[in-house]
Amino acid sequence: MAAVLDQDGITAAALELVSKKGYDGLTMAALARSLGVAPSALYNHVSSKDEVLKLVEEDLxxxxxxxxxxxxxxxxxxxxxxxxxxxxxxxxxxxxxxxxxxxxxxxxxxxxxxxxxxxxxxxxxxxxxxxxxxxxxxxxxxxxxxxxxxxxxxxFDSGRLADSTPHFTSAVRSLGPDQNNYPxxxxxxxxxxxxxxxxxxxxxxxxx
Amino acid sequence: MAAVLDQDGITAAALELVSKKGYDGLTMAALARSLGVAPSALYNHVSSKDEVLKLVEEDLxxxxxxxxxxxxxxxxxxxxxxxxxxxxxxxxxxxxxxxxxxxxxxxxxxxxxxxxxxxxxxxxxxxxxxxxxxxxxxxxxxxxxxxxxxxxxxxFDSGRLADSTPHFTSAVRSLGPDQNNYPxxxxxxxxxxxxxxxxxxxxxxxxx
DNA sequence: TGAGATAAATGAACGTCATTCATTTATTGG
DNA sequence: CCAATAAATGAATGACGTTCATTTATCTCA
The missing domain is CATH 1.10.357.10 (Tetracycline Repressor, domain 2)
Known part of the structure; x- marks a missing residue:
């Protein structure tokens, strides 16, 4: 059959999907949909979702x-x-x-x-x-x-516990004009x- | 109703479950079973599995x-x-x-x-x-x-690619008598x- | 050219999850 | 003692990864 799919294509699609929807959006179903294919078709080219992650990792x-x-x-x-x-x-x-x-x-x-x-x-x-x-x-x-x-x-917002963590709260405040300034x-x-x-x-x- | 459950008990049970079965074994169903309760009962005390994780984290x-x-x-x-x-x-x-x-x-x-x-x-x-x-x-x-x-x-076992990564492979070997010695x-x-x-x-x- | 063999895609099905909800049960406060 | 409330139940849902029998298209070779 005409190979619509291969590991490179899957990797590229996975990367694009992640960049658009994040890792929560990276499901086998969504990946298949973005490639115009049924989810089960992916398993002719990767053995598991974990392998997809490994492919993405290597690419990165x-x-x-x-x-x-x-x-x-x-x-x-x-x-x-x-x-x-x-x-x-x-x-x-x-x-x-x-x-x-x-x-x-x-x-x-x-x-x-x-x-x-x-x-x-x-x-x-x-x-x-x-x-x-x-x-x-x-x-x-x-x-x-x-x-x-x-x-x-x-x-680092200590919230209502600020009173019990005075040194920490002060150190956080010292970082900038914004009350909560993550460095x-x-x-x-x-x-x-x-x-x-x-x-x-x-x-x-x-x-x- | 008699409170069989509370956050401390859930936290303790979650910790024990994790130490015995790892994080894959930490499911809401398994957690409920270890507490002698139905899974849905947990949701009277925690809003989600994520909250269970936060409780465990704080305890640690x-x-x-x-x-x-x-x-x-x-x-x-x-x-x-x-x-x-x-x-x-x-x-x-x-x-x-x-x-x-x-x-x-x-x-x-x-x-x-x-x-x-x-x-x-x-x-x-x-x-x-x-x-x-x-x-x-x-x-x-x-x-x-x-x-x-x-x-x-x-x-760090470079496997069959050892020949193409000579410096790295040698540096790994220099670490000890075992061929693969993770430091x-x-x-x-x-x-x-x-x-x-x-x-x-x-x-x-x-x-x- | 034609007949397998083969690689690849399909769709239905499964089991596992976390989570929701209507209902039941037990306790507590007025 | 009754009503309100907190808590547990069990059934149901939807998402997910994965499997598998089946179909479909292409390639190989006689």
Missing amino acids: MSKVDFGGFRTLPWEEAVRQWAYSYRGIFARHTPLISVIAVLPVTDAPQTLAMYEAVTEGFLRAGFPEKQIIPSIVALEAYIFGAAFDANAPADI SDLAFSMGLDALITGLGALRVDQSG | MSKVDFGGFRTLPWEEAVRQWAYSYRGIFARHTPLISVIAVLPVTDAPQTLAMYEAVTEGFLRAGFPEKQIIPSIVALEAYIFGAAFDANAPADI SDLAFSMGLDALITGLGALRVDQSG
């Missing part, structure tokens, strides 16, 4: 910018990579629990990213043994920050700087 | 150990808090996407924690404006690390040290 990984590791100083490369990584997955947080536990074995785009990042760390003078833990630590931070990026502005971007920048400084100290050769 | 928050902020040097207090926080939520990752976006307004335990942590930061000499972003950054890292803690040991704990420790060092530098008065 290919969009993460790790090019700086070839051209920029290590600190700048990490920063560029981290911002790009967080920016992409902030809009795809439901995938994070999938990625964080997903073996890279069948994820070529993810592997390509790790290879480039590892090379960058080597060039920057990191001892081989420190590289994977450093990347893991950075990724943990990036994933956590991606969640944060979706928090509502009033997430997701500022926090990301601060923590990233701290990580870059702290991890950078592990380098043996600081010339990279 | 009360178990996070932030006592060090009253007694230990700032670095040690942060370390203790972070380890406790990660240890608890590593077994409850499905809650993380809920927490990260949940306003603290109706979460007294969470607020209590923030108040204590904020006080610790103040005592340690942090400028008020830096405190919330620092806590947010630490929390992002802790949440991301909680996901990591559940990764399988072979998550979740080591990574957490390294990143946490880096964050503590980097954020600690923001202090004005280093005596705390």
Whole structure:
């Protein structure tokens, strides 16, 4: 029969659906409808909805910018990579629990990213043994920050319990004229700087 | 009618159910069964399954150990808090996407924690404006690390693509005798040290 | 050219969920 | 003691992922 469907098409349709309706709107039925096909037809090309999520994840990984590791100083490369990584997955947080536990074995785009990042760390003078833990630590931070990026502005509103949390409430108010001012971007920048400084100290050769 | 049910009982039953069957086993039907009640009866005490998750989350928050902020040097207090926080939520990752976006307004335990942590930061000499972003950054890292803690040991197995990712594959192998050795704990420790060092530098008065 | 073999799409069906609602049951307050 | 109320029931609903027997179209090869 004429192949109306393939994994690339499914991936593209899933991405478009997610961007329009969010992850709640990503159902097998909706996905099939957007492809003009019956839901059961999808199962000739993917084994489950989980596989659809993996396909989407791999596609997103290919969009993460790790090019700086070839051209920029290590600190700048990490920063560029981290911002790009967080920016992409902030809009795809439901995938994070999938990625964080997903073996890279069948994820070529993810592997390509790790290879480039590892090379960058080597060039920057990191001892081989420190590289994977450093990347893991950075990724943990990036994933956590991606969640944060979706928090509502009033997430730290202590409400009627403000009286019993005076120091916290005051610290929140100190952030800006708005009573509730969620500092997701500022926090990301601060923590990233701290990580870059702290991890950078592990380098043996600081010339990279 | 005799109140067989209340929010505390529901929370306790949900926690026990999760510890025995995981979050897949936490269904409204299973929860009701464990309480000897019909599923619909739950809705007299909680408005939705999401509220059950929020109740569980608050209960877990009360178990996070932030006592060090009253007694230990700032670095040690942060370390203790972070380890406790990660240890608890590593077994409850499905809650993380809920927490990260949940306003603290109706979460007294969470607020209590923030108040204590904020006080610790103040005592340690942090400028008020830096405190919330620092806590947010630490929390992002802790949440991301909680996901990591559940990764399988072979998550970095590059499989048949090992040849095309030589530096990465070698870096993974350098970690230990096991071919695939996932360094979740080591990574957490390294990143946490880096964050503590980097954020600690923001202090004005280093005596705390 | 024509006859399988095969890959792909269909539609009906299933089981699992969370959730709703009319009804029943037990307790409490006036 | 009665009425109001809080709480539990069981049946029903709709959404969802997934399966499967069946049909349909294309490809291969004699």
